[in-house]
Amino acid sequence: MLNDFWETAPSAYKYAVFGGMGLTALGIIIIVIGAATSTPGLTFVGLPVIGVGLIAHMTSLMLRGRAVRKALKEAELRDQGRKPRR
16 A cells, blocks of 8 residues: 555544544643633533543544555455455
8 A cells, every 4th residue: 555544544534533633622722721710610621622532533543443454455355356345
C-alpha cells in the first residue's frame, strides 16, 4: 500500500478524528477559563466535553482499524488471485 492512510481513509474516520480533537480542545479551553475566573461550575462543565472528545477519538481508532483490516483482506485476496467481495 503506497498511499498515505489519510488519503484513502473513510470520511467517517476523518470527521471522528477532527470532532474528537475539537471537543477535547474545547473542553480544555472551558476548564482553563473556569480556573482563571475561579468558577468551579465552569470547570466541571469542561470535563464531560473532554470525555465526549476522547470517546469520539476512540471511535475514530476503531473506524481506522476496520478500514485497515478490510484493506489487508482485499490485498490478501488479490495476491491469491481471487476477487474481493463487495
